[in-house]
Amino acid sequence: MSGVALRELTKSFGAVQAVRGIDVSIETGETVALLGPNGAGKSTTLDMVLGLLRPDAGTVSVLDLPPADAVARGSVGAMLQTGSLVRDLTVRELLAQMASLYPHPLDVDETIALTGIGEISDRRTQKLSGGQTQRVRFALALVTNAELLVLDEPTVAMDVESRHAFWTTMRDIASRGKTILFATHYLEEADAYADRVVLMAQGRVVADGPPTEIKAMVGSRTIRATLPDVPLERLERLPGVAHAERRGEAVVLRCSDSDRAVRALLARHPEVRDLEIGGAGLEEAFLQLTAARA
Amino acid sequence: MSSTTYMRYELLRTFRQRRFVLLAFGFPLVLYFVVAAPNRNEHDLGGTGLGAPLYFMVGYAAFGAMNAMLSCGARIAGERQAGWTRQLRLTPLSPRTYLRTKVLTGYLMAICSLATMYAAGSILGVRLGAGEWLRMIVLVLVGLVPFAALGVCLGHLLTTDAVGPAMGGTVALFSILGGTWFPVQHGALHDIATVLPSYWLVQAGHVALGGKGWTATGWLVIAAWTAALAAAATAAYRRDTGRT
Ligand SMILES: Nc1ncnc2c1ncn2[C@@H]1O[C@H](COP(=O)(O)OP(=O)(O)O)[C@@H](O)[C@H]1O
Ligand SMILES: [Mg+2]
Numbered sequence: 069m070s071g072v073a074l075r076e077l078t079k080s081f082g083a084v085q086a087v088r089g090i091d092v093s094i095e096t097g098e099t100v101a102l103l104g105p106n107g108a109g110k111s112t113t114l115d116m117v118l119g120l121l122r123p124d125a126g127t128v129s130v131l132d133l134p135p136a137d138a139v140a141r142g143s144v145g146a147m148l149q150t151g152s153l154v155r156d157l158t159v160r161e162l163l164a165q166m167a168s169l170y171p172h173p174l175d176v177d178e179t180i181a182l183t184g185i186g187e188i189s190d191r192r193t194q195k196l197s198g199g200q201t202q203r204v205r206f207a208l209a210l211v212t213n214a215e216l217l218v219l220d221e222p223t224v225a226m227d228v229e230s231r232h233a234f235w236t237t238m239r240d241i242a243s244r245g246k247t248i249l250f251a252t253h254y255l256e257e258a259d260a261y262a263d264r265v266v267l268m269a270q271g272r273v274v275a276d277g278p279p280t281e282i283k284a285m286v287g288s289r290t291i292r293a294t295l296p297d298v299p300l301e302r303l304e305r306l307p308g309v310a311h312a313e314r315r316g317e318a319v320v321l322r323c324s325d326s327d328r329a330v331r332a333l334l335a336r337h338p339e340v341r342d343l344e345i346g347g348a349g350l351e352e353a354f355l356q357l358t359a360a361r362a
Numbered sequence: 363m364s365s366t367t368y369m370r371y372e373l374l375r376t377f378r379q380r381r382f383v384l385l386a387f388g389f390p391l392v393l394y395f396v397v398a399a400p401n402r403n404e405h406d407l408g409g410t411g412l413g414a415p416l417y418f419m420v421g422y423a424a425f426g427a428m429n430a431m432l433s434c435g436a437r438i439a440g441e442r443q444a445g446w447t448r449q450l451r452l453t454p455l456s457p458r459t460y461l462r463t464k465v466l467t468g469y470l471m472a473i474c475s476l477a478t479m480y481a482a483g484s485i486l487g488v489r490l491g492a493g494e495w496l497r498m499i500v501l502v503l504v505g506l507v508p509f510a511a512l513g514v515c516l517g518h519l520l521t522t523d524a525v526g527p528a529m530g531g532t533v534a535l536f537s538i539l540g541g542t543w544f545p546v547q548h549g550a551l552h553d554i555a556t557v558l559p560s561y562w563l564v565q566a567g568h569v570a571l572g573g574k575g576w577t578a579t580g581w582l583v584i585a586a587w588t589a590a591l592a593a594a595a596t597a598a599y600r601r602d603t604g605r606t
Contacts, residue, residue: 118452139452148449155440156374156375162371165367169455
């Protein structure tokens with residue numbers, strides 16, 4: 069049985085081509101990250117997987133079924149990017165109500181323990197903070213005990229601590245054999261928690277592979293520095309530097325190993341000033357990747 | 363999978379919504395004692411042939427029940443706005459069960475509201491035979507069907523902010539024109555009243571006179587409003603959810 073299969077999936081909103089013909093196959097039991105900057109088409113793709121949006125062209129199958137059928141069977145649990153909770157129930161009551169809709173739900177107390185929301189379980193949903201709401205939304209996705217979990221940027225509203233707890237729980241869930249598909253724009257999350265990363269930009273899949281491979285493609289750092297009068301060829305020969313570019317008096321070095329590059333740069337060009345090291349930024353990396361493809 | 367569990371929590375939510383509990387129970391109850399108690403010896407209110415305690419009991423019960431029915435629309439609007447409707451579309455709960463649960467909770471709330479008012483009526487001396495109570499209740503429940511459709515319709519058309527005032531206004535209008543607050547027995551106002559479903563909610567009180575309660579016109583009016591509002595509710599639902 070296949071977990072999720074997308075074939076030549078396309079979706080436009082008026083003139084905006086949100087998803088431009090993507091093919092992705094996910095096996096059952098896999099944890100796959102859909103990584104891409106804002107506007108890449110991640111949510112549009114997940115909404116089609118969940119049957120909330122109808123594709124313009126192409127097909128979606130979820131556990132070998134059309135999405136609506138998989139949903140009707142209770143095989144899908146989801147945490148959408150946006151949305152709050154209905155009011156006037158306690159967290160525990162809301163979980164019990166959700167559980168009652170599924171054929172084999174997780175025990176409500178177990179879900180509460182698993183997601184660490186014991187402290188707020190007797191609180192009414194309208195009295196929760198943003199971060200707490202997000203954790204309850206996660207618990208609602210888990211209590212379904214569904215085979216496929218779809219999570220759209222689940223950690224966005226969480227603080228560092230909740231985020232850590234969230235991923236610890238996800239590891240546990242993944243180890244129970246669930247298929248997990250999550251969208252994120254954090255490379256670190258995709259790298260740390262997915263078996264596989266599908267990289268999306270501008271509605272297309274630009275890379276699909278193990279996290280290490282993707283990280284090498286987009287995870288590079290750049291060094292910026294004021295360094296007039298040094299030819300770019302010499303900079304490109306420095307250890308750890310992949311590519312050098314001049315912007316007036318400044319140079320921008322894209323690095324494969326920024327630590328070595330900085331040491332070498334300081335050693336050979338002590339006159340260097342205004343040194344800055346930064347992540348290339350996903351957006352920039354994506355643009356380079358898409359440009360390289362076009 | 364258990365739809366009774368789902369229903370149970372839905373009811374819990376409904377009865378925790380103070381605003382609607384007040385509109386469906388508290389407000390009509392207080393008004394009843396304020397308005398009907400001083401007139402409890404009036405045996406033919408405004409030429410209706412009904413005593414004041416009975417007339418106002420039926421009238422305020424109709425008011426509370428209309429509010430109860432429309433409150434299901436307020437919950438639909440709230441759930442749409444919270445994105446909860448989208449979340450529910452990712453569960454095995456069918457849209458049909460969703461709507462049925464909403465309408466049923468509206469009805470249960472309405473029944474509680476009727477029971478409260480009837481108890482109050484008994485305190486002020488309303489005496490009906492068991493058969494008469496039953497026939498009256500059945501007529502009122504039938505007369506509430508158009509309001510269930512109206513609730514669903516408004517719930518899918520309006521935002522949470524708009525839905526409260528819109529429902530308050532709608533119920534007030536139906537109440538005044540339909541003779542819920544005071545009898546409308548003559549002239550153009552009476553003609554208008556007879557084509558409103560709220561008028562027939564109040565007319566259900568005529569079973570106390572030994573009649574059947576509703577004339578053929580009554581049944582026709584309720585049927586017509588039901589058909590029209592059900593069509594409107596279906597259209598609003600489709601427009602809102604993009605479903606057929
Ligand atoms: N309902 C919509 N109407 C119009 N444009 C939309 C809609 N949903 C998404 N888009 C556009 O489609 C593109 C992809 O959006 P989205 O799938 O939300 O990206 P992501 O989740 O990766 O941030 C964006 O340009 C976005 O503005
Ligand atoms: Mg998104």
